[in-house]
Amino acid sequence: GAGVSQSPSNKVTEKGKDVELRCDPISGHTALYWYRQSLGQGLEFLIYFQGNSAPDKSGLPSDRFSAERTGGSVSTLTIQRTQQEDSAVYLCASSDPGQGYNEQFFGPGTRLTVL
Template identity: 95%
Template sequence: GAGVSQSPSNKVTEKGKDVELRCDPISGHTALYWYRQSLGQGLEFLIYFQGNSAPDKSGLPSDRFSAERTGGSVSTLTIQRTQQEDSAVYLCASRPGYTSYNEQFFGPGTRLTVL
């Protein structure tokens, strides 16, 4: 079956602009995650959605970052007033079931470059 898909694959933007990144999880997966991979920080958790529960936003680095998940499926990560330190690869993952006792599957990522 289809895996996790993300769009765009690459995004170049100017400092101060807003960007939206999209994630389509594997069909039927109830959990969706966003992570970020940057040279200085490695792979780090940003936000977690599970069904209709309130999201775990504990990994978002600032209030310029927000995410939503519509209809329990597609998710959008929005970064407002982008800064150069936001440059990174943004990875989305999805997982079946309602506990962490299940495997996460990752999408190909969106490479964000802020000039």
């Protein structure tokens, strides 16, 4: 079946502009995660959704970052007033916590470049 998909695959934007990154999880997966992969920081957790609610937003680096999930499916990560340090690959993952081991399946990522 289809895996986790993300769009766009690449995004180049100018400093100060807002961007939206989209994630389509695997159908039926109730848990959704956003991570960021950057050269200096490695892979960092950003936010976790269970259904439409976000019990853990502890990884969001600043109030310029926000995320929502609607219908228990698609999620959007929004970065306002982008800065150069936001340049990274943003990864989305989904899982089915009903399974015994709750494996997280990753999407291909969105590479964000802030000029």
